[in-house]
Amino acid sequence: MDIKEIMEQMTLEEKAEVCSGGDFWHTRAFERLGVPAVMMTDGPSGLRKQGGTGDHLGMQESVPAVCFPSSAAVASSFDTALAGELGAELGEECQAEDVALLLGPGLNIKRSPLCGRDFEYYSEDPVLAGEMGAALVRGVQSRGVGSCIKHFACNNQETGRMVSDSVVDERTLHEVYLAPFETVVKQARPWAVMCAYNKVNGTYCAENRLLLTEILRDDWGFEGMVVTDWGAVKNRALGIRAGLDLEMPGGTDRGTKQILAALEDGGLTEGELDLAVENVLSFVEKAVAGSRTVAPDLERGYRLAVQVAERSAVLLKNEDGALPLAEGAPVAFIGDFARDPRYQGGGSSHVNSAKRSNPLDEAPAGVVFAQGYREADEEPDRALIDEAVAVARAADAAVVFAGLPERYESEGFDRTTLDMPAAQNALIAAVAAAQPRTVVVLLNGAPVTMPWADDVAAILEMYLPGDGAGEAAVSLLYGRANPSGKLAETFPMKLSDNPSYLNFPGEDDRTEYREGVFVGYRYYDAKELPVRYPFGHGLSYTTFAYSDLALDADAFTEGGELTCALTVTNTGACAGEEVVQLYVAPPAGMRRRPVRELKRFAKVALEPGESTRVAFTLDARALSYYEPLLHAFFAESGAYGIEVGASSRDIRLRATVAFTATRSLPRAFSAHSTLADIMATPAGAQVFGPVFDRMVAGAREAAGSDDVEGTRAMLAGIQLSSLVGFGMIGEEQLDGLIAQLNAAQTE
Numbered sequence: 001m002d003i004k005e006i007m008e009q010m011t012l013e014e015k016a017e018v019c020s021g022g023d024f025w026h027t028r029a030f031e032r033l034g035v036p037a038v039m040m041t042d043g044p045s046g047l048r049k050q051g052g053t054g055d056h057l058g059m060q061e062s063v064p065a066v067c068f069p070s071s072a073a074v075a076s077s078f079d080t081a082l083a084g085e086l087g088a089e090l091g092e093e094c095q096a097e098d099v100a101l102l103l104g105p106g107l108n109i110k111r112s113p114l115c116g117r118d119f120e121y122y123s124e125d126p127v128l129a130g131e132m133g134a135a136l137v138r139g140v141q142s143r144g145v146g147s148c149i150k151h152f153a154c155n156n157q158e159t160g161r162m163v164s165d166s167v168v169d170e171r172t173l174h175e176v177y178l179a180p181f182e183t184v185v186k187q188a189r190p191w192a193v194m195c196a197y198n199k200v201n202g203t204y205c206a207e208n209r210l211l212l213t214e215i216l217r218d219d220w221g222f223e224g225m226v227v228t229d230w231g232a233v234k235n236r237a238l239g240i241r242a243g244l245d246l247e248m249p250g251g252t253d254r255g256t257k258q259i260l261a262a263l264e265d266g267g268l269t270e271g272e273l274d275l276a277v278e279n280v281l282s283f284v285e286k287a288v289a290g291s292r293t294v295a296p297d298l299e300r301g302y303r304l305a306v307q308v309a310e311r312s313a314v315l316l317k318n319e320d321g322a323l324p325l326a327e328g329a330p331v332a333f334i335g336d337f338a339r340d341p342r343y344q345g346g347g348s349s350h351v352n353s354a355k356r357s358n359p360l361d362e363a364p365a366g367v368v369f370a371q372g373y374r375e376a377d378e379e380p381d382r383a384l385i386d387e388a389v390a391v392a393r394a395a396d397a398a399v400v401f402a403g404l405p406e407r408y409e410s411e412g413f414d415r416t417t418l419d420m421p422a423a424q425n426a427l428i429a430a431v432a433a434a435q436p437r438t439v440v441v442l443l444n445g446a447p448v449t450m451p452w453a454d455d456v457a458a459i460l461e462m463y464l465p466g467d468g469a470g471e472a473a474v475s476l477l478y479g480r481a482n483p484s485g486k487l488a489e490t491f492p493m494k495l496s497d498n499p500s501y502l503n504f505p506g507e508d509d510r511t512e513y514r515e516g517v518f519v520g521y522r523y524y525d526a527k528e529l530p531v532r533y534p535f536g537h538g539l540s541y542t543t544f545a546y547s548d549l550a551l552d553a554d555a556f557t558e559g560g561e562l563t564c565a566l567t568v569t570n571t572g573a574c575a576g577e578e579v580v581q582l583y584v585a586p587p588a589g590m591r592r593r594p595v596r597e598l599k600r601f602a603k604v605a606l607e608p609g610e611s612t613r614v615a616f617t618l619d620a621r622a623l624s625y626y627e628p629l630l631h632a633f634f635a636e637s638g639a640y641g642i643e644v645g646a647s648s649r650d651i652r653l654r655a656t657v658a659f660t661a662t663r664s665l666p667r668a669f670s671a672h673s674t675l676a677d678i679m680a681t682p683a684g685a686q687v688f689g690p691v692f693d694r695m696v697a698g699a700r701e702a703a704g705s706d707d708v709e710g711t712r713a714m715l716a717g718i719q720l721s722s723l724v725g726f727g728m729i730g731e732e733q734l735d736g737l738i739a740q741l742n743a744a745q746t747e
């Protein structure tokens with residue numbers, strides 16, 4: 001396709017038309033110009049390709065496809081290579097179905113465990129979400145189809161998602177919520193970005209020039225197409241001017257009319273429209289160039305789905321070797337989910353599974369079943385519980401399959417509680433009281449409370465594991481596969497511990513992100529709160545030892561790099577995989593920062609007794625926070641802790657590195673600067689230090705005090721101009737001092 005040539009031939013009306021879809025899932029075709037229609041389909045956990053009537057909530061039929069584990073599970077693998085394989089398989093499936101763009105992955109941060117779509121998102125941590133997302137996108141796009149990252153930005157709740165305003169300060173926006181998108185855009189160059197329904201700081205994302213053009217294109221270098229979320233357009237002309245290219249779904253002439261009217265009345269120029277037209281046509285061109293004829297292989301996809309589920313499951317607890325179970329031993333499988341597991345989430349990511357497995361069908365000899373609860377039940381059913389208890393008591397071990405029913409979590413609404421149905425909690429408590437070797441397998445999209453956690457022997461978190469739920473559960477329970485997942489989010493003790501608790505889901509369609517950057521473990525660690533299971537936690541049937549952390553330098557500076565290496569050894573009796581996590585602990589500085597933040601991770605496979613060296617490279621960005629005064633990421637000079645461990649609360653090795661910043665903050669002093677502000681900067685302390693020392697000495701003498709620190713702290717609150725009022729300096733001296741302080745800052 002010669003895009004320039006096509007654009008020259010296009011009428012104004014055709015240019016307006018190309019910026020809206022041709023129907024629910026396709027771009028518009030222009031036969032006269034040789035521009036075909038290409039198809040987009042939901043993901044990211046499988047294809048939701050609809051033939052007949054389209055809908056954006058997963059209610060109508062779609063073609064049979066493989067349902068892979070949801071992103072909440074995939075993230076728990078901490079395995080970027082696996083995410084890449086998954087992406088490649090999704091890419092192949094897209095090719096087989098003639099789909100050009102996969103609408104996923106979702107990169108939104110899990111601000112609250114209540115968000116109805118958390119199952120579709122990766123993590124509460126921006127580094128993990130960004131790395132997993134980048135790997136998946138690279139995988140999809142390696143097959144010649146595009147990936148569309150979504151929902152840009154701050155779509156962190158479902159309540160009021162089409163109208164609500166996410167009010168986020170600049171630092172938090174960049175440091176937490178935009179960071180995964182930045183990583184994926186820069187590393188994986190996705191073909192498309194989907195703007196979110198909601199507003200960010202007062203402006204709809206679909207009309208948000210700061211997000212869609214200044215940050216996405218100008219700062220990050222995005223060159224693809226921006227598409228609306230389905231139905232997100234408010235004012236089409238404002239959208240195009242902000243950097244929004246394609247409106248979906250299409251099929252009406254509403255968008256075209258609005259664009260033409262805006263061209264007429266001067267609300268939009270042809271030049272502005274051309275930018276959008278070119279982006280849409282470039283996307284179609286890539287789709288045409290990448291298109292191949294591929295035979296579908298849903299069986300291969302299913303096998304991969306099983307593997308991803310096995311490698312994503314998180315063993316939260318395993319006392320006295322409760323797991324793995326012995327093959328052939330008498331074991332009770334209990335619960336509706338044992339024969340009909342919850343395996344995928346609701347809404348637009350809903351897949352029509354071609355093939356599925358369930359635990360009971362896969363169970364080896366020796367397994368007996370009791371229903372225990374009905375998925376539809378809220379209240380405990382005594383008869384079902386009594387029967388389950390009897391079956392559990394007669395067996396060597398009991399495995400209760402439990403979690404969240406589909407009605408509890410979905411796109412379109414948020415949860416209001418972290419509790420599982422009382423019917424399931426009561427069952428687990430009763431079985432645990434009768435059978436010391438009680439194992440709970442959880443099938444849920446997001447964290448739940450576990451009032452019974454201390455009473456059961458083992459807990460295996462499988463999230464929504466996709467079509468392979470049954471095979472994966474059984475192979476993990478019986479040790480044919482060794483669990484190696486780690487939590488990509490904190491499981492709090494209770495809902496009210498969550499940092500967003502008082503400001504979720506907001507009021508009057510306005511949600512203030514008042515916890516700032518203290519999302520997830522960043523908050524729990526700063527508050528020293530006990531949690532049920534911390535970020536990064538996950539056990540294995542083997543054990544790992546960490547040793548010999550070495551840094552290749554004890555200091556580095558902006559523009560430089562630091563390599564950290566350590567040894568991990570499999571000290572147990574079976575092969576296994578460990579997720580090695582590197583956290584940076586920033587020094588106390590000008591801004592309040594989290595205690596530690598994940599910056600790098602690696603998954604290593606080790607045979608019993610085997611050791612390997614794991615190396616990570618850090619740059620200044622890994623030490624940085626987003627500094628609003630600079631409108632950029634920045635790390636202050638100081639001593640940074642390098643912490644390596646098996647979870648955010650299981651740090652095994654520590655070292656320190658000195659970092660020197662080459663930039664300084666553009667702080668302008670004025671008559672209203674406090675002495676504390678001045679003394680906090682190196683330049684201020686140098687210029688004003690001697691004066692301040694004299695003030696402190698004078699004040700102590702007058703008061704007959706020998707408390708130096710207390711006197712300093714007391715005086716530090718004074719503003720500069722007050723020194724004139726107190727007769728300590730004259731007006732002119734004040735002006736001179738301010739000039740001197742500001743000059744010293746820029747030296």
Ligand code: BGC
Binds near residue numbers: 042056150151230
């Ligand atoms: C969802 C998107 C999805 C689109 C198309 C919207 O409701 O928010 O994630 O891609 O529908 O189904």
